[in-house]
Amino acid sequence: MLSLLIVDDEPTIVDTLASTIDWKRIEIMTVHKAYSAREALDILADYAVDIVIVDINMPRMSGIELVAQIYRQYCHVKSVLLSGHAEFAYAQQAMSYGVSDYLLKPISDEDLIKVIAGLVKEIKEEWQEIVSRRRVVQTLKESLPALKDKLLNELLTGRIKDDALSPLLDMYDLPFQEGESVCIMVIRMEESLPEFNEQDFFLLEYAIMNIAAEMFRSSYDHWSCKDSNGCLVLMIRRKSGQEHESVSAEDRKKFDALAMQLQRNIGLYLKRVVSMIISRWGSFPEEVGLLYSGIIDHMRSKLANESGCFFSGELSDAAAVRQPLQRLYETPTLQHLLEHRRWDEYEDKLQAAIQDMKQAGNLPEEYVREAFMMVAGSFYYYAHKHHCLLSDLVGGTGLLDRNVHSVQQLSELGLYLLNKLRASDQAEQRSSKDKLMLKIREYIDRNLRTASLQTIADAVYLHPVYLSRLYKAETGEGISDYVHKQRMLRAAELLRDPSLKIYEISEDLGFKNAAYFSKVFREEFGITPNEYREQL
Known part of the structure; x- marks a missing residue:
């Protein structure tokens, strides 16, 4: 209604x-x-x-x-x-x-x-x-590139289950089917291009994907995204009619030749150096995460000093093992979560990383120390960004100087420090809101004649709509209700002085005329100002 x-x-x-x-x-x-x-x-x-x-x-x-x-x-x-x-x-x-x-x-x-x-x-x-279907479909089409990118990232990192994947493939019009052969291609740009801004990089990546789409069009379907490492990732399948057939050595050789031509064209037409790593062919969707993690681990462990390289096929078993701290490097980062006060998500990410480490088996102590350095580093970042010392927020330097040797120690100390920061932030937020509410009320009390949502918002440097919602959430009453209540209380107080005329009180409180003031006063107290004064 x-x-x-x-x-x-x-x-x-x-x-x-x-x-x-x-x-x-x-x-x-x-x-x-x-x-x-x-x-x-x-x-x-x-x-x-x-x-x-x-x-x-x-x-x-x-x-x-x-x-x-x-x-x-x-x-x-x-x-x-x-x-x-x-x-x-x-x-x-x-x-x-x-x-x-x-x-x-x-x-x-x-x-x-x-x-x-x-x-x-x-x-x-x-x-x-x-809310009509036509509008929903149109919105879906407009959002489809971003939705496809997000879904592929979730598939690569194992954050989506097979039963949830199938209906989304149909909805997004993706031609991939369970059991068919696919491979993963990762394209890493080697140049930092410091003169480029975010828009320049977006256009460059878009141009690379356009070249790939044109070259694969006749024989292959592809599904692409940009991963958390800043690499372009393509999942490749053969066109309809041969997708469920086994991939022969000749098929792999033909695709590798096409991929090498793609790398050459990027250099030729875009003047950019890229490295390209292609996985073996595996079954969709159950092997997708393994194929991708194998490439990423291979890049991290063996290609740090390589530029413009091309690898294809089976990677070593060691490279195909998922690193236990990979989750901590994925976006959103720990610093990002703290910066935006996403405390629950930070705790979930840390708990999940700890669980990964517990399941790794024979975990070297170096991994524990690395993880704690990342966690502690995010805490230092948060404290210093808020112009505080971390030792002041957590209650001294003793906790920060402890040596961490086991996953259990990491879990206990990391979560303890996180809760300390969260409690400190909540206390600061509560104090800031209380001070703001006091400042608002003091302004209203001093300016009853002219007080309005706009003038109050100007006085406390907030947008009127945000101020109204914040005040209602904090006090349980609308800001105009509070102004009205204070005017009525002030009116009742002024009426005790017989030397003041009704119209003078009306003007003093900001009412348009005495008749309207009397009407509002009667609605509040059930009697007119004159009747109220007579009762006194």
């Missing part, structure tokens, strides 16, 4: 429209009322509003200015302008601000209901289009 906001500086008009029309009949379940543009913006920041009816002629901020701001900040909101004959041409200009309709005063209830009912229908149709 939808919500409506009525804005007019004449309270009687707003109240009449809100109370006399059966809005529920046209599926408007909530009607908000505002008596100024500023009050309307406060409501828009605090509540989900679908349609706004705005009077064009209001003081301080006109209806045109209000719908212009709504158009910029809340593009989904439909606006309807109410204008007199004198402002009719002026109202027509508002169409550039996304105004859905404009109506001449006085307007009958039937005409207004007809316009709003039309907007309700329009909004429902827009949302129906958003």
Whole structure:
């Protein structure tokens, strides 16, 4: 069900429209009322509003200015302008601000209901289009390259199960089938190209993949991604008709020749040196992870000083063993997780790496020391980025100076230090929010006459929408509710002074006029200001 906001500086008009029309009949379940543009913006920041009816002629901020701001900040909101004959041409200009309709005063209830009912229908149709199958399919097509890249990375690193893979292959229109022969090709660029930015590298990688696609088109299908090591990875299958046949020595020789030609063309046309490593042919999908990890381990252990090399076929058994710390080098890195305060993901990554080490068997102590250096390094990085000493955050240098010799020691000490950092961060966050809430309330108390969501946001250097949501989450009440409550409390206090006139108190608290002040006061306390003063 939808919500409506009525804005007019004449309270009687707003109240009449809100109370006399059966809005529920046209599926408007909530009607908000505002008596100024500023009050309307406060409501828009605090509540989900679908349609706004705005009077064009209001003081301080006109209806045109209000719908212009709504158009910029809340593009989904439909606006309807109410204008007199004198402002009719002026109202027509508002169409550039996304105004859905404009109506001449006085307007009958039937005409207004007809316009709003039309907007309700329009909004429902827009949302129906958003969730329609056609829109979903179009979105999927636009996202397909990124989805394919992500899925292949998960397959290469063993993060997806076979039963979850099959439906995704069909959805992404990937021609790979269970049991057919595939090989893995990894392309590593050897030049650092310091003058290149991220966009330059993206275009270069795109050009490489275009050359590969053109060369493999006639005989092979391929599925590509960029892995966590910055390499381009292609999984290759033969075209339909021979995919389930065994790969002969002649077949391998032909493919290797084509791959060598690809390496040559990259150098010839793009002027770039690349190394290329091709696995043996194996069964899809169960051997894919082993084929890939064999190549990566081979590169790490034997190709650090090589450039422009080409390897193909069976790699040594030693190279095909997955390294126990590989998970720690995969993205997102430990530093990245701490930098973004993703504490649970950091703990999961560390626990998984520890489990890998426990399952490795005959693990040299060097691996434990390497892992602890990575973990401790990420902690130092986090502390220094926040202008702190790690020893201060974890309670001294004694823990940091300990020698770690076993996986169990690594597990206990690493998780203990992680929890120390997490507790310190949570305490800092809590303290910062408490200080912010106090600063907001102090500003409101000092500026009750002019306090609004916008002025408060400006005072604490936050966006109004974010401020409204944060305040509601921290205190359980809307910021406009707090301002209203403080104004009423202040009004009750000022009424104790008989020398102050009602209109003086009204002006002092920022109300438009004494009549509106009396109306709001009565809604709050059940009696008028004069009756309240008489009771005192």
